[in-house]
Amino acid sequence: MTVTIDAPRTPNVFHAGLPAVDYDNLTNPDEALAMLMRARERAPIAIGPHGPEVLTYEAVHDALRDRRLRVPQGMFLASQGITSGPLWDRVVATIINMDGDEHHRLRRLVCKAFTPRATARLRTTVVGVINGLVDRCAADGRCDVVADIARHYPIPIICALLGVPGGDWEQFACWTDEFFKAFSWNVAENMPSILAAWQELDDYVDGMVAERRHRLTDDLVSDLIRAEDEGDRLSIEELRMLVAGLLMAGTDTTRNQLAASVSVLCDHPDQWALLGRRPDLAVNAVEETMRHSPIVFGTLRTAVEDVEVAGYVIPAGTLVILNSAAANRDSGVCEEPARLDITRTAALPMQTFGGGVHYCLGANLARLELTEALTVMARRMPNIRRTGPAPWKPLSGLSGPATLPVEFDAGH
Incomplete structure (x- = not known):
C-alpha cells in the first residue's frame, strides 16, 4: 500500500504562533x-494590536511593491469603524489613498514639482528659513528644537512652493495640525475640528485658483491650473485635494523627522561635532538618522487577496503593517544596525520613504530640507546637549519628539 503524504501547507499568519x-x-x-x-x-512577522507587522528588510521591500497589498481605503478610519460620512469621503479621495490609473495620473502631474532640479530652486528659501529660526535662539544658546525650530520650519517652504503669501503661513500651520488628526487612532473625537479646517482650506484654495485663472504665476497651483488648461482637466475638487495632500505629506513629517534627527545626534555628540566640521556629511546624516530613528514605524496596507509574505499566508482583507523601522535595522542588510554612524555607506537604502507606486512624492524636498537644516544647525549650534526629557509621541502613528529642550554654545 502506498501512503501519500500531503505537502505542508503555508501557515496562516494568525495560526502560526508568531510573536506578539x-x-x-x-x-x-x-x-x-x-x-x-x-x-x-x-520570526519575520509579528502580530501587533492592529494586524500582522512585517519586520525584515527583504519582506518589507517586496511587500511595498506587491500590487496585492493596497493602501487601505480610509487609512486609519475603517479600523476605527468609520466607513462613510464627510471625513471618509475626503480621506479616500486623497492621492495618498488612491491606487490604479487615477493615482498614476495625479502623481504624474504633481511629481514634476518634486524632481531634484525643481526642489533645488527652493534651496535659497530653505536656507533662509532655517537660518531665520536659528537666529531667534542663537544669542541665548538654548531652545526647544520642537517648538522653536522644527514646528515652524516646513510650512514656509511648502507655502512658497504653492505661492501662499507669508502672512498666511501660520494659518496653514494650524490647518495642517488638524489634518493630521485624521491619521491617528482617535479620529472620532477630532472629526469636527478636522472637517472645519479642511473646509477653510478648500475656501482658501478656491480663492487662489480664481485669482490665478486671471494671472498665472510661478508656483505649483499655477502649474496645476496650466495642466488643467492643457486638457488634463483637473477639477477644482482635485486641485483642493492636491493642496491638502501636499500639506499632509510635506509638513508634519519634516517637522518630526528634523526633531528626531537632532535628538539622536544629541545622544552622539561626536557625530554632531563631526557634522559641524564636515557639512559634506549632511546628506549622509539625513539618510542615517532616518534609518536609525524614523518618525514613521510602518506603512499600512490591506491584502486584497490571500498573499504569501515571508513564508506565511496573510488572508484577504487583513490590515498589514509593513514595519520599515524594523526593516531599517535588519542586521542582514546593515552591520551593527543599532549604531548611529553618519559616515556609514555600506547599508542598503533605508525604507522610511516607502517604495513602489506609493514612494514618497516629496522625498527630494524632504531630503533638501533636512540636509540644509542639519548643516546650519550643526554649524551654528555647536556642543548641543539635551537639558530635559524628550519623550516621543505615540509610536503607532506619525511620531517624533514631543519636546526637545537643548542648550548649545551661544553666539554662532
Missing part, C-alpha cells in the same frame, strides 16, 4: 525597536 508586539503606549523609540528586534529573532 505592542508599542502603542511607549514614548521611547529605542524600547519599541528593541521589542521589534527580539520579535524578529523569532
Whole structure:
C-alpha cells in the first residue's frame, strides 16, 4: 500500500504562533525597536494590536511593491469603524489613498514639482528659513528644537512652493495640525475640528485658483491650473485635494523627522561635532538618522487577496503593517544596525520613504530640507546637549519628539 503524504501547507499568519508586539503606549523609540528586534529573532512577522507587522528588510521591500497589498481605503478610519460620512469621503479621495490609473495620473502631474532640479530652486528659501529660526535662539544658546525650530520650519517652504503669501503661513500651520488628526487612532473625537479646517482650506484654495485663472504665476497651483488648461482637466475638487495632500505629506513629517534627527545626534555628540566640521556629511546624516530613528514605524496596507509574505499566508482583507523601522535595522542588510554612524555607506537604502507606486512624492524636498537644516544647525549650534526629557509621541502613528529642550554654545 502506498501512503501519500500531503505537502505542508503555508501557515496562516494568525495560526502560526508568531510573536506578539505592542508599542502603542511607549514614548521611547529605542524600547519599541528593541521589542521589534527580539520579535524578529523569532520570526519575520509579528502580530501587533492592529494586524500582522512585517519586520525584515527583504519582506518589507517586496511587500511595498506587491500590487496585492493596497493602501487601505480610509487609512486609519475603517479600523476605527468609520466607513462613510464627510471625513471618509475626503480621506479616500486623497492621492495618498488612491491606487490604479487615477493615482498614476495625479502623481504624474504633481511629481514634476518634486524632481531634484525643481526642489533645488527652493534651496535659497530653505536656507533662509532655517537660518531665520536659528537666529531667534542663537544669542541665548538654548531652545526647544520642537517648538522653536522644527514646528515652524516646513510650512514656509511648502507655502512658497504653492505661492501662499507669508502672512498666511501660520494659518496653514494650524490647518495642517488638524489634518493630521485624521491619521491617528482617535479620529472620532477630532472629526469636527478636522472637517472645519479642511473646509477653510478648500475656501482658501478656491480663492487662489480664481485669482490665478486671471494671472498665472510661478508656483505649483499655477502649474496645476496650466495642466488643467492643457486638457488634463483637473477639477477644482482635485486641485483642493492636491493642496491638502501636499500639506499632509510635506509638513508634519519634516517637522518630526528634523526633531528626531537632532535628538539622536544629541545622544552622539561626536557625530554632531563631526557634522559641524564636515557639512559634506549632511546628506549622509539625513539618510542615517532616518534609518536609525524614523518618525514613521510602518506603512499600512490591506491584502486584497490571500498573499504569501515571508513564508506565511496573510488572508484577504487583513490590515498589514509593513514595519520599515524594523526593516531599517535588519542586521542582514546593515552591520551593527543599532549604531548611529553618519559616515556609514555600506547599508542598503533605508525604507522610511516607502517604495513602489506609493514612494514618497516629496522625498527630494524632504531630503533638501533636512540636509540644509542639519548643516546650519550643526554649524551654528555647536556642543548641543539635551537639558530635559524628550519623550516621543505615540509610536503607532506619525511620531517624533514631543519636546526637545537643548542648550548649545551661544553666539554662532
